[in-house]
Amino acid sequence: MSEISTILWDVGGVFLTNGWDHHERAAVLAQFGLDRDAFEQRHTEPNDAWEKSLITVEEYLDRTVFYEPRSFTHSDFIEAMKAQSKVLEDSALGILRELAASEETELGVLNNEARELNDFRLEEFGLLSCLDVFFSSCYVGLRKPDAKFYRLALDVLQRDPDNVVFIDDRAENAAAAAAEGMHAIRYEGSRALRNELARLGVSIERN
Numbered sequence: 001m002s003e004i005s006t007i008l009w010d011v012g013g014v015f016l017t018n019g020w021d022h023h024e025r026a027a028v029l030a031q032f033g034l035d036r037d038a039f040e041q042r043h044t045e046p047n048d049a050w051e052k053s054l055i056t057v058e059e060y061l062d063r064t065v066f067y068e069p070r071s072f073t074h075s076d077f078i079e080a081m082k083a084q085s086k087v088l089e090d091s092a093l094g095i096l097r098e099l100a101a102s103e104e105t106e107l108g109v110l111n112n113e114a115r116e117l118n119d120f121r122l123e124e125f126g127l128l129s130c131l132d133v134f135f136s137s138c139y140v141g142l143r144k145p146d147a148k149f150y151r152l153a154l155d156v157l158q159r160d161p162d163n164v165v166f167i168d169d170r171a172e173n174a175a176a177a178a179a180e181g182m183h184a185i186r187y188e189g190s191r192a193l194r195n196e197l198a199r200l201g202v203s204i205e206r207n
Contacts, residue, residue, distance in 0.1 A: 002162040004183070004202050006106040007099065008135065008153060011113065013169030014187045015093045016125060017086050019117040020047075024084040031080055032072060039064055050114045053138040057116040082120050090189045092167070093125070095197075098204050100130040105202065108133030110153055110166065112143045133157065144168070145176035154180065165200060167193065 012018035025043070029036050042064045050060040058074050065077060087093060099105050108131055113121070115138035122128050135153045142149040154161055161181030168174045169187040178184035185196045194204060 002160070004105065004165055004200055005163040006108065006157055006159050007165045007167065007197075007202070008108050008110040008177075008182075009092070009096065009166075010168040010170075010173065010187070011109055011111045011118075011121060011127070013088070014167055015091050015096065015127065016088060016121060017084065019085060019113050019121060020081060024081070027084060028077070028080045032070075032077065034065065042067070047114075048143070051112055051137045051143055052141045053115050054141070057114065060114070078116065081117065082124075085117070085121050085124070087125065092187060092190055092193055095190060095193060095204060096127075096130050099202075102203070106133070106157070107131050108135060108153075108157075110135040110144070110149070112137045114138055144170075144173045147176060147180060150177050150180040150182065154182075165197070165202070 009015070012021065018024055025039070026036060029039055046055060046060045046063040049055045050057065057078060061074055061077060066074065096107065100107060109127070111118070113136050118136050118138050122134070133156075135149070135156075137143045137149070140149065140152060142152065150166070154164065157164070162183070165183045165185060166174065166177035167185045167187050168177070171186055174184040174186045183200055185193065187193060197204060
């Protein structure tokens with residue numbers, strides 16, 4: 001078995017709730033009394049650009065919310081978006097912290113997230129201190145499951161894909177990593193993840 005040198009993680013659905021997915025959008029739209037169907041019709045195209053840092057959060061909101069006068073501000077809406085982020089009930093954060101403490105494995109994220117939410121979440125939940133590398137869509141201009149995203153990570157890391165584990169809660173993202181030769185694990189809870197990592201020879205010592 002090849003030695004695992006690097007583990008790349010998704011964030012939403014593995015450590016935290018999603019940053020701005022269907023559930024989070026619905027909650028914030030309800031908070032501000034906005035029509036969900038009208039918002040969703042405007043969301044997809046600017047969201048893709050926002051997650052690649054081609055536009056700012058203010059520009060994203062101008063196209064999805066503030067295309068007409070509102071009784072609240074951009075800042076009000078952004079704070080409500082951030083407030084949706086929470087640690088998952090069955091989060092992999094404990095495993096990440098144990099691996100980070102051992103300093104035996106290179107740890108990084110490979111995630112789809114817009115800059116304003118990504119930067120907030122990495123700092124707010126202590127991920128910055130646990131991770132070595134950050135492949136976020138907002139930094140590299142690519143989104144999963146685009147194969148170029150995974151290839152870029154391998155090129156920058158200078159790792160053979162057989163030495164890399166990728167963990168994601170979405171089957172299509174895990175499949176895309178596997179297609180590039182990585183050891184792909186679909187996150188289905190912390191206990192299952194411990195077992196999968198142990199099977200790959202990754203040692204995790206509880207603190």
